[in-house]
Amino acid sequence: MELATRVQSLTPSSTLAISAKAKVLKEQGKDVIGLGVGEPDFNTPAFINEAAIHAIHDGKTKYTPASGLVELKKAIAHKLEKDNGLSYGTDQIIITNGAKHALYTLFQVILNQEDEVIIPAPYWVSYPEQVKLAQGNPVFVQGLEENDFKITPEQLEKAITNKTKALIINSPSNPTGMMYHQSELKKLAEVCLKHDVLIISDEIYEKLIYTADEHISVASISSEIKENTVVINGVSKSHAMTGWRIGYAAGPAKLIKAMSDHASHATSNPNSIAQYAALAAYQSDEDPTVEMRKIFKDRLDTFFNLLAEIPGIHCKKPKGAFYLFPNVKEAARAAGYVTVDEWAEALLEEENVALVPGSGFGAPDNVRLSYATSKEVLIDAANRIKRFVNKQT
Numbered sequence: 001m002e003l004a005t006r007v008q009s010l011t012p013s014s015t016l017a018i019s020a021k022a023k024v025l026k027e028q029g030k031d032v033i034g035l036g037v038g039e040p041d042f043n044t045p046a047f048i049n050e051a052a053i054h055a056i057h058d059g060k061t062k063y064t065p066a067s068g069l070v071e072l073k074k075a076i077a078h079k080l081e082k083d084n085g086l087s088y089g090t091d092q093i094i095i096t097n098g099a100k101h102a103l104y105t106l107f108q109v110i111l112n113q114e115d116e117v118i119i120p121a122p123y124w125v126s127y128p129e130q131v132k133l134a135q136g137n138p139v140f141v142q143g144l145e146e147n148d149f150k151i152t153p154e155q156l157e158k159a160i161t162n163k164t165k166a167l168i169i170n171s172p173s174n175p176t177g178m179m180y181h182q183s184e185l186k187k188l189a190e191v192c193l194k195h196d197v198l199i200i201s202d203e204i205y206e207k208l209i210y211t212a213d214e215h216i217s218v219a220s221i222s223s224e225i226k227e228n229t230v231v232i233n234g235v236s237k238s239h240a241m242t243g244w245r246i247g248y249a250a251g252p253a254k255l256i257k258a259m260s261d262h263a264s265h266a267t268s269n270p271n272s273i274a275q276y277a278a279l280a281a282y283q284s285d286e287d288p289t290v291e292m293r294k295i296f297k298d299r300l301d302t303f304f305n306l307l308a309e310i311p312g313i314h315c316k317k318p319k320g321a322f323y324l325f326p327n328v329k330e331a332a333r334a335a336g337y338v339t340v341d342e343w344a345e346a347l348l349e350e351e352n353v354a355l356v357p358g359s360g361f362g363a364p365d366n367v368r369l370s371y372a373t374s375k376e377v378l379i380d381a382a383n384r385i386k387r388f389v390n391k392q393t
């Protein structure tokens with residue numbers, strides 16, 4: 001049987017491809033360092049686990065409303081007010097199976113065939129694929145390295161056509177770790193308002209910032225911008241809860257209602273037990289990211305400084321998330337590789353360090369290294385990369 005064209009055109013996840021290769025080497029007994037992962041290496045806090053266990057014992061194991069538990073929506077509304085200065089009613093929030101599913105559902109309800117979504121590159125690998133799955137067309141706008149990989153209002157204006165439906169903003173960014181300032185967000189948002197382009201603001205890394213920069217939700221800049229924005233977030237990165245699969249979207253009630261209708265047929269509801277766990281996470285004053293941030297920052301400083309010493313590797317220091325995104329073109333060229341992908345493959349084979357080539361993120365000269373692993377492992381990885389580069393040149 002022939003598969004549907006929409007899945008035939010899917011690009012396999014570059015993150016998963018390198019992980020698969022690393023797994024094969026591991027099975028052969030090689031001491032592989034995996035820097036490909038996109039999840040905090042910390043355990044979910046005990047009080048959240050306890051809440052889930054209680055939910056099971058209390059029989060909270062039935063269907064919930066398709067758009068999620070009202071208590072959880074209220075807790076999220078409180079979080080949005082407290083952290084982001086945003087006021088939403090429960091009819092403006094939908095709980096989803098992770099932020100990924102919020103984005104997926106949103107594209108399903110806003111895109112018609114050939115509608116365009118502007119995706120600043122480098123980008124998170126799932127954005128273009130999700131747009132394609134909704135029969136839309138991803139339109140990439142290159143954020144230049146000298147502008148911290150961020151796009152400008154002029155670039156945005158140029159990319160807009162009469163088919164443009166939405167712009168994605170991801171700050172702090174995966175893979176670059178860069179952030180947009182309030183003034184930059186305002187200018188981009190004004191261009192969107194002028195052309196009636198919806199803003200999709202993916203704020204999943206808002207709690208993982210290591211500088212004095214403050215996370216600003218673009219929706220908080222004005223009520224007009226808020227009306228034209230859908231905020232995406234969740235507990236995966238903020239509470240080390242990647243496997244629980246709870247995220248949310250907050251935005252105009254009409255859009256949220258359409259997403260809820262879609263979800264009612266697609267998934268019925270997010271896992272009830274995980275929703276009670278997320279409720280505990282949002283209701284608590286405990287902020288697990290305080291400790292995580294300290295540890296991530298220490299790792300970032302160490303790893304960044306070690307990589308900076310390696311010839312041919314140039315890295316902008318990220319402000320948030322948990323990835324380094326260096327440009328390694330010079331190192332690759334000096335060693336005779338035509339592409340950075342080949343360089344990364346050789347690094348995996350020769351020194352058993354698995355990182356993700358930037359080609360999958362729309363940045364073929366860069367690689368992504370996750371520092372969601374221990375400092376010892378990061379030091380070992382940096383030494384191996386250094387040895388690899390020195391050996392080659």
Ligand code: PLP
Nearest residue numbers: 038098099100124174234236247
């Ligand atoms: N958005 C970005 C930029 C991400 O990096 C990720 C996960 O890696 C997600 C969304 C999805 O997060 P979730 O686990 O909530 O689906």
